Amino acid sequence: xxxxxxxxxxxxxxxxxxxxxxxxxxxxNPDNLKGDPYSIMMPPPNVTGVLHLGHALENSLMDVMAxxxxxxxxxxxxxxxxxxxxxxxxxKVEKLLxxxxxxxxxxxxxxxxxxxxxxxxxxxxxxxxxxxIRKMGTSCDWSRLAYTFDDERNLAVNTVFKKMxxxxxxxxxxxxxxxxxxxxxxxxxxxxxxxxxxxxFYYLQYGPFVIATARPETKFGDxxxxxxxxxxxxxxxxxxxxxECEWINGKVTATIIKDSIIEPEFGTGVMTITPWHDxxxxxxxxxxxxxxxxxxxxNGELMPIAGEFAGMDILKARPKIIExxxxxxxxxxxxxxxxxxxxxxxxxxxxxxxxxxxQWFVSVNKIIPGKGKSLKDLMREAVEAGLNNDPAQKITIIxxxxxxxxxxxxxxxxxxCISRQIWWGHRIPVWYANSKSQIPNSKNLEDIYVGIExxxxxxxxxxxxxxxxxxSSALWTFSTLGWPASAEATAGKPADNDDLKxxxxxxxxxxxxxxxxxxxxxxxLMTTYTLDEIPFRDVxxxxxxxxxxxxKFSKSSGNNIDPLxxxxxxxxxxxxxxxxxGVSPGNDSKFYEEKIIGARNFITKLxxxxxxxxxxxxxGVGNSEFNNANLTLADKWILAKFQALIKQVNNDFSNFRFxxxxxKLRDFTRSEFADWYLELSKFEKTSEKNKVLKYVLEGLxxxxxxxxxxxTEAVWSGLGADxxxxxxxxxxxxxxxxxxxxxxxxxxxxxxxxxxxxENKVEPAKKVKAIIYAGKDIKLIESQAGLIKGLRTxxxxxxxxxxxxxxxxxxxxxxxxxxxxxxxAIDEVKEKERIKKEVERLEKMISGLTGRLENKEFMEKAxxxxxxxxxEKLENWKIELEKLKSGN
RNA sequence: GGACGCUUAGCUCAGUUGGUUAGAGCGUUACGUUGACAUCGUAAAGGUCAGUGGUUCGAGUCCACUAGCGUCCACCA
Numbered sequence: 001x002x003x004x005x006x007x008x009x010x011x012x013x014x015x016x017x018x019x020x021x022x023x024x025x026x027x028x029n030p031d032n033l034k035g036d037p038y039s040i041m042m043p044p045p046n047v048t049g050v051l052h053l054g055h056a057l058e059n060s061l062m063d064v065m066a067x068x069x070x071x072x073x074x075x076x077x078x079x080x081x082x083x084x085x086x087x088x089x090x091x092k093v094e095k096l097l098x099x100x101x102x103x104x105x106x107x108x109x110x111x112x113x114x115x116x117x118x119x120x121x122x123x124x125x126x127x128x129x130x131x132x133i134r135k136m137g138t139s140c141d142w143s144r145l146a147y148t149f150d151d152e153r154n155l156a157v158n159t160v161f162k163k164m165x166x167x168x169x170x171x172x173x174x175x176x177x178x179x180x181x182x183x184x185x186x187x188x189x190x191x192x193x194x195x196x197x198x199x200x201f202y203y204l205q206y207g208p209f210v211i212a213t214a215r216p217e218t219k220f221g222d223x224x225x226x227x228x229x230x231x232x233x234x235x236x237x238x239x240x241x242x243x244e245c246e247w248i249n250g251k252v253t254a255t256i257i258k259d260s261i262i263e264p265e266f267g268t269g270v271m272t273i274t275p276w277h278d279x280x281x282x283x284x285x286x287x288x289x290x291x292x293x294x295x296x297x298x299n300g301e302l303m304p305i306a307g308e309f310a311g312m313d314i315l316k317a318r319p320k321i322i323e324x325x326x327x328x329x330x331x332x333x334x335x336x337x338x339x340x341x342x343x344x345x346x347x348x349x350x351x352x353x354x355x356x357x358x359q360w361f362v363s364v365n366k367i368i369p370g371k372g373k374s375l376k377d378l379m380r381e382a383v384e385a386g387l388n389n390d391p392a393q394k395i396t397i398i399x400x401x402x403x404x405x406x407x408x409x410x411x412x413x414x415x416x417c418i419s420r421q422i423w424w425g426h427r428i429p430v431w432y433a434n435s436k437s438q439i440p441n442s443k444n445l446e447d448i449y450v451g452i453e454x455x456x457x458x459x460x461x462x463x464x465x466x467x468x469x470x471x472s473s474a475l476w477t478f479s480t481l482g483w484p485a486s487a488e489a490t491a492g493k494p495a496d497n498d499d500l501k502x503x504x505x506x507x508x509x510x511x512x513x514x515x516x517x518x519x520x521x522x523x524x525l526m527t528t529y530t531l532d533e534i535p536f537r538d539v540x541x542x543x544x545x546x547x548x549x550x551x552k553f554s555k556s557s558g559n560n561i562d563p564l565x566x567x568x569x570x571x572x573x574x575x576x577x578x579x580x581x582g583v584s585p586g587n588d589s590k591f592y593e594e595k596i597i598g599a600r601n602f603i604t605k606l607x608x609x610x611x612x613x614x615x616x617x618x619x620g621v622g623n624s625e626f627n628n629a630n631l632t633l634a635d636k637w638i639l640a641k642f643q644a645l646i647k648q649v650n651n652d653f654s655n656f657r658f659x660x661x662x663x664k665l666r667d668f669t670r671s672e673f674a675d676w677y678l679e680l681s682k683f684e685k686t687s688e689k690n691k692v693l694k695y696v697l698e699g700l701x702x703x704x705x706x707x708x709x710x711x712t713e714a715v716w717s718g719l720g721a722d723x724x725x726x727x728x729x730x731x732x733x734x735x736x737x738x739x740x741x742x743x744x745x746x747x748x749x750x751x752x753x754x755x756x757x758x759e760n761k762v763e764p765a766k767k768v769k770a771i772i773y774a775g776k777d778i779k780l781i782e783s784q785a786g787l788i789k790g791l792r793t794x795x796x797x798x799x800x801x802x803x804x805x806x807x808x809x810x811x812x813x814x815x816x817x818x819x820x821x822x823x824x825a826i827d828e829v830k831e832k833e834r835i836k837k838e839v840e841r842l843e844k845m846i847s848g849l850t851g852r853l854e855n856k857e858f859m860e861k862a863x864x865x866x867x868x869x870x871x872e873k874l875e876n877w878k879i880e881l882e883k884l885k886s887g888n
Numbered sequence: 889g890g891a892c893g894c895u896u897a898g899c900u901c902a903g904u905u906g907g908u909u910a911g912a913g914c915g916u917u918a919c920g921u922u923g924a925c926a927u928c929g930u931a932a933a934g935g936u937c938a939g940u941g942g943u944u945c946g947a948g949u950c951c952a953c954u955a956g957c958g959u960c961c962a963c964c965a
């Protein structure tokens with residue numbers, strides 16, 4: 001029975017239903033598929049709100065690949081998931097609570113109460129996000145849905161923590177950390193945003209020295225004065241010398257320290273140090289084993305050491321301290337317009353103060369027992385020669401330039417501080433038995449228990465801190481696959497035991513460059529350490545989406561585009577296509593409504609093409625066979641082009657060039673299939689034409705499906721296919737089955753006729769005679785005369801001649817006449833010139849390359865591969881030259 | 889200070905190991921309603937590929953320098 005498509009395509013009427021059918025079909029789950037495994041782990045969106053355009057891009061990228069691989073017969077797994085996003089989520093909920101009038105959420109609600117609130121928010125947000133992922137059409141296996149903060153992932157986190165602790169890679173230490181007073185937690189170096197600010201730069205008298213500072217409020221306890229050992233101005237002072245001097249709150253005893261980190265050129269070449277509140281000072285103090293003292297408390301207020309200033313906010317205290325120094329005649333001079341940089345938290349926008357705290361760290365330089373190398377070494381190996389020199393365990397980063405960025409970053413990598421003083425997150429699996437321990441300041445290591453499960457017996461108290469959110473995301477590629485496969489973990493889920501074996505390492509991963517270090521690096525670290533495997537083979541780095549003016553999208557700048565609005569107005573396919581076309585890996589791209597409209601217009605076009613082609617079909621989709629013996633020139637032409645297209649698209653997919661694959665598909669669909677072949681089918685009616693039309697269109701629907709799954713499926717299933725397009729086989733690449741038929745020349749002829757009409761301003765309705773000088777293609781063109789007449793050329797008489805004068809001349813001569821116009825397809829004179837030039841060019845190239853291949857130096861230096869390729873090239877050119885010369 | 893990138897048509901960008909006449913979309917201009925499609929079609933105009941020099945038979949593509957722009961990292965007491 002003949003099925004018909006609706007006249008117009010309204011995405012909203014189809015999309016949800018189609019997604020539901022896909023889901024019910026079970027083919028999102030690889031357990032129902034055959035073939036080689038291919039796995040992608042969705043970068044889990046934070047449960048801090050709703051999906052934005054960046055997520056939409058990421059979903060489009062992973063889904064285009066997943067669908068392509070599935071149609072190519074792979075057993076595709078795409079795991080959906082969300083991230084609890086520790087600090088971000090807690091900060092967000094605390095802010096919401098404060099807006100509701102809860103002044104200090106942590107104090108008022110307590111740990112349990114606040115966690116309950118956050119969990120409620122996270123669950124709501126998660127539900128929203130998951131429904132949005134469905135809206136995007138992402139073909140993920142919902143039965144394997146994961147969350148970085150669920151029980152399975154917690155088990156993985158604790159297991160890895162214990163393993164690292166037992167290996168001596170996790171240690172606890174007093175270190176200088178970035179303290180965000182607003183969020184009341186440590187944050188990592190990467191979470192700091194530097195702001196440039198103008199501030200006065202004070203020169204202060206410190207004993208015999210003048211020191212310079214922008215932060216006098218930290219200087220109360222300074223008792224070390226540091227200078228460069230080679231600075232001759234201060235040669236008279238020896239390292240370790242002591243002197244007494246008058247300081248802010250009375251006399252202090254100062255010690256001279258010589259350290260080459262000091263730049264003699266900067267300021268006075270002398271500084272005092274505040275080890276507790278400055279990274280560099282801390283390092284100097286460590287190096288010389290100096291004492292440090294806390295000056296600023298964890299709320300950003302001065303400590304008792306500040307004397308009468310104690311309890312004051314540091315910024316308010318600053319001018320008062322300067323006043324005091326002035327009174328004591330210790331203020332030498334002030335530079336007003338000094339520009340310095342102030343650290344602020346990227347989530348809180350509050351001041352970040354370095355503080356010394358007890359924290360948990362992962363050592364990146366310590367040698368891992370039994371491996372003879374450090375975590376840093378593993379991270380490096382994975383992208384260089386491959387883990388353990390195994391090329392199968394090598395990660396390729398696309399685009400390549402990020403290799404360098406990554407390696408450069410590893411070189412400067414310091415130990416990773418993994419503890420956070422917040423409540424939302426995986427609690428550190430460490431317990432202290434000493435009831436007197438003031439956690440987290442316990443130093444009694446004997447009474448520490450580190451384990452996957454809480455210790456038995458009374459009196460154990462768990463560490464208050466939680467883990468950096470990236471600790472759990474770092475395990476993502478394998479924690480989602482049922483690792484660790486303990487009896488409890490896999491009880492009732494027998495298939496999970498095999499998942500890790502089947503799907504790890506994952507095939508590819510995609511992420512924005514802004515989380516390269518946060519996430520990619522840490523996944524590599526954790527996975528290579530835990531499994532001795534890389535987490536993924538290829539990682540595709542995408543850029544950021546920006547608005548028309550190149551600004552980032554954000555709610556605060558009011559330029560936000562909500563993907564759901566786009567879907568509502570234009571459909572998911574339009575959104576996906578506009579996100580995928582015109583982007584290249586690693587580069588930012590601009591996104592605006594015109595792009596979406598362009599995509600929407602194309603999708604409408606594709607619908608109309610389908611409408612036309614299938615309106616002439618007896619049957620629905622499938623069984624698109626035709627008889628090769630009955631093919632016309634034009635049929636062979638479109639089939640040859642189509643074969644070439646499949647090959648190019650495959651090639652683009654295997655090199656992650658989605659944009660280019662899409663552009664080629666669009667060009668073929670519009671410029672070749674619709675504009676020529678489909679038009680021509682209205683005139684050249686043969687027994688096979690409908691079949692070829694259907695064959696090519698069906699192939700196109702398949703090729704388009706990864707990009708625009710909904711409309712292609714709507715056509716496919718709308719016409720009663722027996723299985724969804726989702727799992728229909730990808731078109732086969734048939735090696736040169738249909739030769740180039742020379743139909744391009746016929747197109748040239750038709751174009752020249754149309755041009756000649758336009759140039760000579762022939763009225764559209766007027767029928768004219770055309771004379772074509774066809775040259776060597778005379779037979780070909782003669783055979784297509786009927787078609788040429790028919791195809792919107794408006795000629796009623798056609799004369800085809802083998803030779804003739806230069807065409808322009810002929811046309812002009814004819815314009816004087818009444819109804820006869822001369823039109824030429826092949827300008828013999830021009831053609832001869834072109835061939836002559838081409839021959840010259842080829843000869844030059846051949847002689848040049850021959851010369852190179854005879855050059856001893858080149859032959860010795862160049863790699864064999866290149867020489868081989870150059871030789872091949874040369875042979876091809878020679879063949880080409882022969883063809884040209886012989887006139888074929 | 890260290891690293892990386894960008895500069896191609898009016899705009900947004902592609903350009904796959906160097907190889908025919910450098911491409912697309914949007915925009916502009918002219919024409920057009922033909923048996924799917926005005927959410928359309930046919931065509932045209934528009935580029936010394938930022939600049940200079942080099943390597944090469946051949947450079948948008950490789951190298952060096954210059955200019956402008958941008959990103960990341962470190963960080964100035």
